[in-house]
Amino acid sequence: MTTIKDIARVAGVSVTTVSRALNGYGDVNENTRQKIIQVSKDLNYSPNTLARGLVMNKSRTIGLLVSGMNRQNAKDQFTFEVLSGINEYASEQDYDLILFSTNSTKQREKTYSQLCKERRVDGVILSGIKTDDPYLQEVVESDIPCILIDIPMKSDTVGYVTTDNVLGASTAVNHLIGLGHRNIAMVNGHDQAFVSPQRLQGYKEALETRHLPFRPEWVVNGAYDEETARQEAEKLLARYPEITAVFCASDLMALGVLKAAVSLGRRVPEQLSVVGYDDILLASYSNPPLTTISQNKFQLGYEAATMLIHMLEGSREPHEMYLDTQLVIRRSTSENHN
């Protein structure tokens, strides 16, 4: 494997000069530079980023700490789309991505900062982390630059990008109210997601604004899981047949509610309106296609990468960003005729 030493020898200069020439410093004779570049091509040289990283104490690498990269969770490719967005900007900026996965079967006993310190990543992006995840604690305490996706926490080294989940949820519920629904239930996700209480909040606010009563017993926990949501919705709808619409905190759960409706013999949207959240791919293919709150997952990742890299390069801008969401009306909602 060729090193700058080899180049130096062949080109008849010192390693310093080689290093400077190759890194585009100005204080190198143009002829020397050309010669060095030629030699390095002849010798098929590639720089050793490990060595460079060691001395510069900078690896041009971003760590990705994602949970939800496993067999089951592949269903909502939320993570994947975020990843694609991150990758897009990172590769534009010549940063590499290194994947840490928290879902290792033999549960990794390593701490968050160990993971990062070992690999000498310059910064980290966290996605899909639960609020009770020990890693989250560490982030705030550690001084490693970090961007959180969908968890609004801030410090000197921590930023986030997310959407306004209260607004998103209230938009969804307002849509239902606008269609004449008065008895609107909610299937929320588990409490370990930051967005859950916020979406609940949005649901409440929308009801309140229209002077509709909030009925706690109409809010069930679907754990962001299709099957759990189906079961919970089945119980709920059987018990309170007066419910004419359901707002779900995720599309996956909305899919579960759709199944519950089938098994209860209630046609969607004629006899039951359903709204999801996320606008995952499946949402437009389900039967009927889901009305939902759309998030631009790719952009979420893209912006997170942008923010992190700016941060790494010394920007002092505020490290927070809210992206817009959008109500996408498909065929799982219609006017209430009761």
Add this chain to the structure above:
Amino acid sequence: MTTIKDIARVAGVSVTTVSRALNGYGDVNENTRQKIIQVSKDLNYSPNTLARGLVMNKSRTIGLLVSGMNRQNAKDQFTFEVLSGINEYASEQDYDLILFSTNSTKQREKTYSQLCKERRVDGVILSGIKTDDPYLQEVVESDIPCILIDIPMKSDTVGYVTTDNVLGASTAVNHLIGLGHRNIAMVNGHDQAFVSPQRLQGYKEALETRHLPFRPEWVVNGAYDEETARQEAEKLLARYPEITAVFCASDLMALGVLKAAVSLGRRVPEQLSVVGYDDILLASYSNPPLTTISQNKFQLGYEAATMLIHMLEGSREPHEMYLDTQLVIRRSTSENHN
């Protein structure tokens, strides 16, 4: 940041001893080891993998060269599931994954081996690479250990994991023939995928075995794209109304055919049977749900990682593996009544 030097100082030993103690060598006094371990904990030490990689010339890192990690392609999350599988085994074995993306907007002028050499990855897994991709050439020539997904190429340092695509395709077509179909068309993908000619081959073989004529004009190119497939299928079916079944080289294209059937007013499966390939998530949610050839994408990745890591650790087993596929019968196929 703590280094072994710090530990050595505090523990009152040499760096050599610290290194040996921490790496579990036998020739260290157990008391000394305990002391060193204690100190390293107190000092919150993490090893610097860059330094280690530099001296050992080994990074315990696997490069991932995937194409198809972009906005559009997110649809079939083939890549993502493969990735999950790779990640699973790699993290079990304490290897880290580094993501190279070939779809960078400013097209990366770096060569494959440059990418790998720079980052000093121990080995690489390639997925979603087209046969005319320049990277592929390089792989075979370079001496970097490498596993290909779905491209059967072998050398001392190159292995692959794939499925039997001829068999898969013929199984699909035989299913149609078994349902009484005689006029079976095929929507194939572009020729830049290794699997395309193989699936075509399987289609031909199945026809031949049952003494059905092969009609080249009934094979169209859907480019592995839903919309292209829809258009091509529409033309094909309009022109040859006698076709009663279509075999597609991917589910995504099958979805396109489903749309074509709708716009031509042909009910699936009553008036047209459709078979896909891959068994992507969408396949079970489409309307009607797709009959398809299922590939275990997660396992594809898992086995690729296994094979690569074994290779890296010196195994001399053959570096090739064929996984089984499975016919999944859903509701897009039925008996032919013509």
Add this chain to the structure above:
DNA sequence: CTGAAAGCGCTAACAT
């Protein structure tokens, strides 16, 4: 069982 010393490939003062 332990330590001194060399060196992986690179960059960065500090000369010259």
Add this chain to the structure above:
DNA sequence: ATGTTAGCGCTTTCAG
């Protein structure tokens, strides 16, 4: 404009 030297944090002979 170029070379000398030191050193990033680690592993690994080689001696003791």
